Amino acid sequence: LHYSIRQSNQGAPDIFKLNGIGVSGDASFVYTYRDRLRIRLTARDVGFIKWQNETKYYREDTSVLFKGVNVPNILKGESRFGENLADSLANEFDPFVDNRSYKTRLPAAFEASVAGTFPDGSLTVMPGFRYRLLPGYQPHFFLKGSYYLPGAWGISLYGSYGGYGSYNAGIEVVKRFGPFQATLGSYSLQGFIAPETASGASLFVRLGYSF
Known part of the structure; x- marks a missing residue:
């Protein structure tokens, strides 16, 4: 024993x-090509x-x-x-x-993603990968699509697999007010659609400001 x-x-x-x-500390590397392709590598919560x-x-x-x-x-x-x-x-x-x-x-987290924007700028598709140094945490793959509407509105759909669960789905609604941005969304839609089989539900509000 x-x-x-x-x-x-x-x-x-x-x-x-x-x-x-x-x-x-956190560290991030971003490479942008002609405002149409963005590659991001991120490390978060690295420390002791x-x-x-x-x-x-x-x-x-x-x-x-x-x-x-x-x-x-x-x-x-x-x-x-x-x-x-x-x-x-x-x-x-x-x-x-x-x-x-x-x-x-x-428990540091590492993420890699590639975002591609269509020529008219109305649609962005971003596949990615995330991993966190925690026991039992599985590699987390995700795909996010964002569509920009007239009037400074935007909507994003999110799907993922891995982490501590299996399949996951989410949605974000964005409204811009000049340099400000307000977001309402959820990364656990299945908790609202099928609560008897889902492991949880989430809802968040995010406010941002661009300098």
């Missing part, structure tokens, strides 16, 4: 006492957290050989069978505990 568990300090006296410090010495570290590395239990004649009513059984098992599996600092790597 081998295991280890780390637990940050749960008894911090106030919100100004830090359990750890860290650093993270270094936890303080108050972090508890539980660990155990042992082996147990179980040969059975010797049961005396319990019909006599004088047996003390099982009296110390729980204590003996607890002693075998009781972990060693101390305080020590350690470092956690953040």
